[in-house]
Amino acid sequence: MALDERGKTREQLALEITTMQQRIDDLELKHIVRNGTERDFKNVERDLRERVKELNCLLSISKLREKPDMSIGETLQGIVDLIPGAWQYPAVTCARVVLTNLERKTANFRETQWKLTRSIVVQGEPVGHLEVCYLSRKPARDIGPFLNEEMSLLEAIAERIEKVFEQDRAEQKAREQQQQMVQLDKMVALGTLVSGVAHEINNPNNFVMLNTPVLREAYTSVVPIIEEYYADNGDFLMGGLPYSDLREKIFSLFDGILEGSRRINSIVRGLKGFARVDPAGYREAVDLNSVVESALVLVRNQITLSTSHFSLELAATLPPVKGNSQRLEQVIMNLVQNACEALPNRRQAVMVRTSSEGDYVVVQVQDEGCGIPADQLPRVMDPFYTSKRSTGGTGLGLSVSVGIVKDHGGTLSLASGIGEGTTATLRLPVLALAEDASEAAS
Numbered sequence: 001m002a003l004d005e006r007g008k009t010r011e012q013l014a015l016e017i018t019t020m021q022q023r024i025d026d027l028e029l030k031h032i033v034r035n036g037t038e039r040d041f042k043n044v045e046r047d048l049r050e051r052v053k054e055l056n057c058l059l060s061i062s063k064l065r066e067k068p069d070m071s072i073g074e075t076l077q078g079i080v081d082l083i084p085g086a087w088q089y090p091a092v093t094c095a096r097v098v099l100t101n102l103e104r105k106t107a108n109f110r111e112t113q114w115k116l117t118r119s120i121v122v123q124g125e126p127v128g129h130l131e132v133c134y135l136s137r138k139p140a141r142d143i144g145p146f147l148n149e150e151m152s153l154l155e156a157i158a159e160r161i162e163k164v165f166e167q168d169r170a171e172q173k174a175r176e177q178q179q180q181m182v183q184l185d186k187m188v189a190l191g192t193l194v195s196g197v198a199h200e201i202n203n204p205n206n207f208v209m210l211n212t213p214v215l216r217e218a219y220t221s222v223v224p225i226i227e228e229y230y231a232d233n234g235d236f237l238m239g240g241l242p243y244s245d246l247r248e249k250i251f252s253l254f255d256g257i258l259e260g261s262r263r264i265n266s267i268v269r270g271l272k273g274f275a276r277v278d279p280a281g282y283r284e285a286v287d288l289n290s291v292v293e294s295a296l297v298l299v300r301n302q303i304t305l306s307t308s309h310f311s312l313e314l315a316a317t318l319p320p321v322k323g324n325s326q327r328l329e330q331v332i333m334n335l336v337q338n339a340c341e342a343l344p345n346r347r348q349a350v351m352v353r354t355s356s357e358g359d360y361v362v363v364q365v366q367d368e369g370c371g372i373p374a375d376q377l378p379r380v381m382d383p384f385y386t387s388k389r390s391t392g393g394t395g396l397g398l399s400v401s402v403g404i405v406k407d408h409g410g411t412l413s414l415a416s417g418i419g420e421g422t423t424a425t426l427r428l429p430v431l432a433l434a435e436d437a438s439e440a441a442s
């Protein structure tokens, strides 16, 4: 009586149960009117009763799976609770399902020597097992105290659990994709907002940046006159403050305004980079060694201040990549700046290396700095993520860099650990490969 109704629908199972029930009733009737073959009847009747129990169990599992809003844990609990009723001795039967990070069992579960087990395999990968135990010794049948039909039933139930697991995985994946879509939408909206804001800030800030030196110059030119007046007439108020105090500070006030304005300018540049929507402008053949060298000129000051162990290893020759050298310079600068900012003192080293690996040109920026905690590593490339808020970090350096690298068909990855330092690896396809890819895309 092998159970090969695994593919049957609920309706088919229900119909079969009703037919079985009728046959049992018939047998009981015949048993009463006939005599002589009592044992045969009893055996057939018992087998049929077992079969009804099994079919009922499968039917109930199907019903369970149709219930909306049940978590995988609830479904599995429902399934294991249905198992004892389908075995020969429900009162001493217990069951358990164990999946990668989930376990559900009947309240009376105890592992014993009278056990049937079936592994749960999803897409060729074992993810757990299902087991049924008797809590006390029972007469020997086909497999220990169990019937062959019970093993088949266990298999049928395990197959249903595999489907539940697979379905749950698919739903989880769909949910994740949905979340990524929402995140992407938000990013696009944020990009539009940011580019608008950046533009609005840039204009007034240009006035500040251009006019402050003019004012400083103007003030410098009248200082001798003011000083003469001060020498002749003593102290006086300037903008509500005594000139004797202000004369010391006034130039640092000008410098402060200018410094602040430069900072606004660099933030706005970062924001524009983040909101950049024009990946099509990359056409030139770029030598990454030159890109690295010119990026280092721009951050030389910061390197000198941060470390006395800076090293640069440039590959003797590098195949060109296809791209925009200024944008790539920006990426290298961001990486080197991060490396410098991570150093606790000047004794720790920063190393920059270029090399070619097959069809890719690789730039590595390695530091012996503080490292990134493992739980933060997946977040550091998110726009506006920064651990340097208090010292003026905007959290745009890496996210802008990733955007640029992606536009170049490359990848940027970080390997890091607390106290181990960080290695940023930039990988860009060589020119020929990039052209093949764009031809294939067009």
Ligand SMILES: Nc1ncnc2c1ncn2[C@@H]1O[C@H](COP(=O)(O)OP(=O)(O)OP(=O)(O)O)[C@@H](O)[C@H]1O
Binding pocket: 270, 334, 338, 339, 342, 367, 369, 370, 371, 372, 380, 381, 385, 386, 387, 388, 389, 392, 393, 394, 395, 396, 397, 398, 399, 421, 422
């Ligand atoms: N080499 C590194 N060592 C340690 N932490 C790093 C390193 N590079 C990046 N990080 C971490 O990643 C975060 C995000 O870096 P990102 O360059 O995007 O922004 P930021 O440096 O904080 O600000 P800015 O916009 O000025 O670059 C940093 O705040 C830091 O916590």
Ligand SMILES: [Mg+2]
Binding pocket: 334, 337, 338, 397, 398
């Ligand atoms: Mg940075």
